[in-house]
Amino acid sequence: MKGNGAFVKRAMVIGGGIAGISASLDLGNAGYDVVLVEKLPSIGGRMLQLSETFPTLDCAQCTLTPKTVETGQHPRIKLVTYSEVEGIEGKAGDFSVSIRRKAAYVDWERCTGCGLCQQKCPSKNPSEFDRGMGLGKAIYTLSPQAVPNKPVIDPSHCRYFKEGKCRVCEKICPVKAIDYEQKDRLVEERVGAIVVAVGFDLIPKESFGEYGYGELPDLIDGLAFERLNSASGPTTGEIRRPSDGKVPKEVVFIQCTGSRDPERYMPYCSRVCCMYTAKHARLYKHKVHDGQAYIFYMDIRSTGKGYEEFIQQGMEEEGILYLRGRVSRIFRDGEKLIVWGADTLTGRKVEVSADLVVLATAMTPRKEAKELAKKLGIEADDHGFLTEAERKLRPVETKVEGIYLAGCAQGPKDIADSVAHANAAASKVQALFAKH
C-alpha cells in the first residue's frame, strides 16, 4: 500500500460504539480491511453502559458482547483503541490519517488480561463508566468482557504517578507488562474511506441550576440509572439510591431535561428519552413492586416499531403515572427531594417528595466532534452534530467524498436507527470501493 496512486480499498471507522462496530463488521464481512479507532480502552461505546434495551427489554450486554467479540476477532478489522485521530490529509481513495495512541502504561503485547493488577490496585476513585457512582481503580478495563481485554492506567488517579510510590501493579504483573515510562505515540494509517461514528454525550446534570447544579446525590441522569439497574453496575443491579443505599419508593423521571428548551439549553428533541424513560420506569417497577414511578413529560414520542405499545404497557399494566408538564425546581428536604412540577391536564401544580430523581438529559454531540469535523473538512451544525450532505436523500454522506457518517454523531438516534445508519454508511463505502 505505497503511495502509488492506486485507490486504497481500506476503510477507517472512527468510534467503536454500536454504530462503529456495525459499520466495521459490514465492511470486514464484505472483504475490506478496516481500521477501527476508539478513544476509550475498549469498544462497545454507550451501549455497554446500558442495562436493558427498549422495546424488547433484552440485556444490552448480552446483545452487544457477541458483536464486540466478533469485531475483536475479525481477521479484517484492526482495533486501534485508546487512540484519537490527530490529523487527516488526502482525498477519497487516499487518506492519510495520523492517530495518537495514548500511553496505556501497560505493554498490551505482553499483557494477558489476567486482571490481577486491577484486583490489587489500592487506588479507589469514582468510576466515570458508572457515572461517578461506583468506585474504580487507577488501572482498569471498562468491563470484564472488554474488547480488547487490556487495562490502562489513569495517571490522574494512580498513586505512583501522583505520589511517586506504590508500583503494586508492576510487582504483581506476572508478565512484566507495566511500563510507567510509556509515552503517547503517533501512528499513520492509509485508507480510502472514513466512517465517522463518534457518538454522543449527555448534557451534564451540573448544567441545571434549578435542579441543584448536580449537587444532589440522589438526582442522577439516565445513564446513571442504567448503571444502577445493571448487574455489572455499582449496586449489582439493585435499585438503591446513591446517597444512602436505600431502595427508593418514590421515583420521579423527568423527560426533556435540557431538550426542547431553545431558550436555555438545546432546541431539539433528543429522540430516545421518551422510550428509555418508559423503560427505566418499567424496570424500576419490575424490581420495586411497591414503589411508584412518576414521569413528567411534554409529549410522548414513541415512533419506532413496538414503541407506543411499550409505553402503553407501562401505563396500563405497571401503573406508571405520567404527568403532563415540566418540572420547575428540585430541592432537598431532609432525606427527600422535593419536586415541583405541573399536571397541565388538571392545570394543577404537582409536588412529589421523591427518593430518587432521574433526569432524561439532552443528548449532545461529543465535545471533540467540531474539532474533528474541522480536521476532516466536513461540516457540523452549531451544536456540533456532523452535517450530512442532504437532509433527506443523502443522510450518511458528507460534503467530502469518501467521508461518511454513522450513528449519533450526525444527530440523536436510538440503537436501531444508529445501526441502520451505520449499515447505510458501510454500503456507501462499499459502493465507492466497487467503483474503483
Added chain:
Amino acid sequence: MKIELTRQKVHNEFAKKVELISGQNLFACYQCGNCTAGCPISFAMEIGPHEAIRYTLLGLEEEVLGVNTFWLCASCLQCTSRCPKGIDIARVMDALRMVVLRRKERRDHIQISEFPEGFLEKVPQIAFISGFRKFLS
C-alpha cells in the same frame, strides 16, 4: 391549587373504588380528550369526562365529586364507542355517581317532590325510571 402526590395517593382508595365499580383501568387513559370531544353534553359540563378521569386518578375526590360532569352524563356511550384505549368511560361516569349515591346517608341527586306539577304525568316511564336509577340513592 396544588396536588401533593405520593404512591398511596396515586393508588388512592377513591380511585380504586371507581375502578372496581366501573371495571375500568384509569391508568390506561391517554388523556386524548376524544370522550369530551364527542360528548353531546360536554357543552354543559364543568369539566370534561377526560378531566374527571384525571382528577380521579390523582385522588382529587372532593373536586371531582363536586362537579356536574357525571351527573349530566346520559350514558349514550358515544365516548365508550370511540375511546382509543377501550375504556368504557360511561361506566366510569356511572361509578362516580354510585360513589355518591351509595354513601351511608341518602344522597339523592334529584328531589321528586320538587318536580313541577304534572311533570311525571308528562314524562314517559322509560325516562323517569331510568332517571330514578341514575339519580336516586
Added chain:
Amino acid sequence: MDYLYFPGCTLYTKAKNFDQTARNCSLLLGFELKELPNWTCCGATFPLATDNLMALLPPARILASAREQGTVLTTLCAVCFNVIKRTNRLFQEDGEKRDKINNFIEKNYQGDLRVVHYLEILKQEVGFPQLKERVKRPLTGLRAAPYYGCMLLRPFEEMEFDDKERPTIFEGFLEALGAKVVEFPYKIECCGSFQSVGSPDVATECAYKILGSAMKNGAEVVVSTCPMCTFNIDHKQSDIKQKYLDFKTIPVLYFTQLLGIAMGLDHRTLGFEQNFVDPLPLLKGKGLV
C-alpha cells in the same frame, strides 16, 4: 312466523301509538307479535356499575320467562331492546354472573334466546324488497330523517345492530316505503335521554341540535325508534320554542306509524293524538292521508 314480544311500560301508556301500529302492521306483513305474559319493566337502564346485579334481575326474569315460551324475543323500544339484549349477552359471556342471577331468580336461563328488534325482523325476515312490494301507499316525496339515537347502536360490540358510525338499516326501511331519506349528522347523537328528568334544559338543548340538523338538511319529518327519544325530540319542542323563539316545529313519528301509512292503514288508527307535533297537516299536504 310469530314473535314473542316484549312491549315495555311506555308502549303500554305514552307510546301506545308505537305499540299499536307495530302490531297492526305485523299482521298485514304476515307475522304476529305474541305478547309475553306477565312481563315487567325491563329496568329502563342497563346497569353500568359492574357490581350492580340487582338491576339485572328484571331483564333476566324477562329473558328467562321468554325462553320458556320460545327462542326469539322482539322489542320495539330502543331502550328496552338495549337493556334486554345486553343482559342476554351478559348471560352468554359471564358464567359467574349468570349463575348468581339464575340462583337468585330461581331459573336456569343460559342466554340462548335471540333478541331482535322489530326493524331487524323487517329487514331480515320480511325483507326490504318484499316490504317495498307490499307498500300500498308509497311515501313518495316525503323527506324523512331517520333518527337512530344511541341505544340501538351502542355498545356496538354487544348490540351488533348496525355500523356504529354510519348505520343504514333505517334508511333501507324508509326507502322501501318510498320516502326520500334525509341524511343528517346528528342521526346518531344522543337526545339527552333520562336527563329530561335530571337536567331538562340539557335535554332540550340536545333535542334542539338534533332537530335543527335534520331540518337544515331538508327533513320534513323525523322518524324515531324510541319512546325516550320521541319524548325528548317531539314533546320537548314546546320547551325548545320557549327558548328559541324562531324555532319551527317538525313532526316526529315512530317508524311504525310511517309503516302504517305506507301499508294503507287508516290514519285514525295510527295514534297521532299521542304525537306532540301534529303530523296531519304535513301528511295531508303530501297526499298521504
